[in-house]
Amino acid sequence: MTGSAQDTDLTATITALREELAGLEDERMRAVNAKRGDDHAVNLTALRGIAKRLKTQPELAHALWEEPARDSTPKLLALLISRPSQYSREDLDRMLRGAGTPKVHDWLVNYMVKKSRHREVLREAWFVDPDPVIASAGWALTSDRVVKKPDGIDQSALLDQIEAEMTDAPERLQWAMNECLAQIGITNIALRARARDIGERLEVLKDYPTPPNCTSPFAPIWIDEMVRRADDG
Known part of the structure; x- marks a missing residue:
């Protein structure tokens, strides 16, 4: 598959995921999470179900982390489909500084950094x-x-x-x-x-x-x- 075709497939996957995640949003959940400093409106059990379907996909995880979004849901999904070994020390430091919310911060530290060689x-x-x-x-x-x-x-x-x-x-x-x-x-x-x-x-x-x-x-x-x-x- 050519690089262009790969990029097209990745873009299509992200678009489909964006629509799927939007369909799962619950504004009442967002309001509850906001009290803890978080901003996601998707049930985390449902998010884990999507991650289980996707399995580990480092390229997709990277794209989701960088995805412009109104909340942190793409970053949370990115961590669920990541491997600790795919991130350098510099990557992890940059990601922590850009984590944004307590949930992303905690998942990054617990799921990636604690299992990293760095x-x-x-x-x-x-x-x-x-x-x-x-x-x-x-x-x-x-x-x-x-x-x-x-x-x-x-x-x-x-x-x-x-x-x-x-x-x-x-x-x-x-x-x-x-x-x-x-x-x-x-x-x-x-x-x-x-x-x-x-x-x-x-x-x-x-x-x-x-x-x-x-x-x-x-x-x-x-x-x-x-x-x-x-x-x-």
Whole structure:
């Protein structure tokens, strides 16, 4: 197939997907998502169904990510049909800076960056980025290291930084730091008491409304609940 024919097929596929996604939009869902800073109006289960049909398509994923659109739905679909290996370190950094919404940001970090060979160099760079949204991704990757590969991570220094900075951190960064605080308390017995104490004194997310049968994001409660579950086996 010639390049021109490939381009024509790709354009036709994107046009068809644009129409399909438009037909699935629910403005009530958009309004609900807007309260969380998101802008998509397509049910994510339905979006995953489309991705399952399309399977992995790197070229289409790239085109969808760059697709001019009124909301982030094409970017979300792009991530669902991507492979982490198709993106360079520079690609992932550029994509994070252009993610736009919390859902795209979270999916990019969890589905692509955490599975990428570039995750550690990006973690180190993003962790100290002056943009708090970018820094939140660095903290998310650090929490992942704390849980999965803690060797080489100075968790006492992380607690020092959390203690000094979390209270006044912007919302996205504060949430990411709070998760790291909780994961240190859950996984590191030697630092558990200190992590709980920091959470108790700072009271970050202490009054966050939590639905029934869900665990509070308040770090001391989160730590205690996950430790209890582990002990119960």
